[in-house]
Amino acid sequence: MNKENFLGKPCSGVLITGGGSGIGKSTALALAQVGRPVGIWDLNGENAQHVANECNDLYGVKTAFLQIDVRNSYLFDDALNTCKNQIGPIGGFVHAAGIPGPGPIDMVDDELWDSVLDVNLRAAAILTKNLIPTLKEANPGSAIVFLSSIEGHVGSGFLPAYCASKAGLLGLTRSLAQRLGTDSIRVNSICPGVVDTPMMAPVLAFGELKEKLEKQAPLGRVCSPDEIATSIRFLLSNEASFITGTSLIVDGGFIAVSAL
Numbered sequence: 001m002n003k004e005n006f007l008g009k010p011c012s013g014v015l016i017t018g019g020g021s022g023i024g025k026s027t028a029l030a031l032a033q034v035g036r037p038v039g040i041w042d043l044n045g046e047n048a049q050h051v052a053n054e055c056n057d058l059y060g061v062k063t064a065f066l067q068i069d070v071r072n073s074y075l076f077d078d079a080l081n082t083c084k085n086q087i088g089p090i091g092g093f094v095h096a097a098g099i100p101g102p103g104p105i106d107m108v109d110d111e112l113w114d115s116v117l118d119v120n121l122r123a124a125a126i127l128t129k130n131l132i133p134t135l136k137e138a139n140p141g142s143a144i145v146f147l148s149s150i151e152g153h154v155g156s157g158f159l160p161a162y163c164a165s166k167a168g169l170l171g172l173t174r175s176l177a178q179r180l181g182t183d184s185i186r187v188n189s190i191c192p193g194v195v196d197t198p199m200m201a202p203v204l205a206f207g208e209l210k211e212k213l214e215k216q217a218p219l220g221r222v223c224s225p226d227e228i229a230t231s232i233r234f235l236l237s238n239e240a241s242f243i244t245g246t247s248l249i250v251d252g253g254f255i256a257v258s259a260l
């Protein structure tokens with residue numbers, strides 16, 4: 001069932017953190033649709049298993065799933081070996097695990113700050129380090145996509161730790177693109193605007209706020225997670241073979257215009 005890549009090699013597997021929900025889930029399905037095996041890691045093991053089963057049932061690809069807290073980097077080595085045994089060489093990595101954070105700076109303490117930075121940023125860096133051997137093995141075509149945000153580019157007074165983590169991912173993207181470019185591994189970020197996922201559900205539940213957010217985007221609506229997933233799939237594919245070290249804003253024009 002697996003399709004072949006542009007050199008006639010079988011498509012390599014993709015590890016997706018946060019693959020049990022929202023953008024990560026849509027990404028797993030979009031990749032499985034084009035024949036890529038997927039490894040789904042999530043804090044919520046039931047969701048991870050459900051997504052893995054769906055990818056296999058719908059598209060017949062090899063899958064793996066794991067309940068894991070990506071803050072626990074000491075687990076990565078064993079977890080990656082198990083994943084590789086199940087889906088084969090891993091030539092793609094999508095870091096979609098993320099948490100929004102505690103609120104404005106007045107509410108931040110060391111523990112809350114660290115938990116946001118550890119999930120959103122540190123896990124991306126350390127997992128990449130652990131993945132280098134299998135990304136090289138799976139070449140040509142290995143690539144990484146980090147889920148940053150428009151809040152990596154613009155500020156929100158309510159989310160200082162989140163904004164810092166997402167801007168940090170943009171810096172990490174540039175740094176890793178240089179280091180891993182020598183191994184022909186591409187590294188990019190996606191910066192979504194407002195996407196209709198469980199993370200945003202509490203915000204979008206406020207009718208007036210949803211309307212305001214929709215009005216601010218020139219396209220006049222919030223994004224579906226599937227629209228982010230297809231952009232991620234593009235950046236992981238050979239169609240993006242000369243794109244590295246950059247970020248793609250997918251926000252319906254939200255930050256291109258002034259709210260005035």
Ligand SMILES: NC(=O)c1ccc[n+]([C@@H]2O[C@H](COP(=O)([O-])OP(=O)(O)OC[C@H]3O[C@@H](n4cnc5c(N)ncnc54)[C@H](O)[C@@H]3O)[C@@H](O)[C@H]2O)c1
Pocket residue numbers: 017018019020021022023024041042043044047068069070071095096097098099100119147148149150191192193194195196197198199200
């Ligand atoms: N939804 C949006 O509007 C939006 C906008 C910009 C960026 N993003 C980013 O996209 C990514 C996906 O967000 P989403 O909207 O799909 O959210 P979501 O809450 O639907 O999915 C996030 C997933 O990450 C998992 N996760 C959280 N902490 C984890 C941990 N410690 N270890 C392992 N897994 C963990 C959750 O269990 C969940 O399944 C996040 O990084 C988010 O910051 C989302």
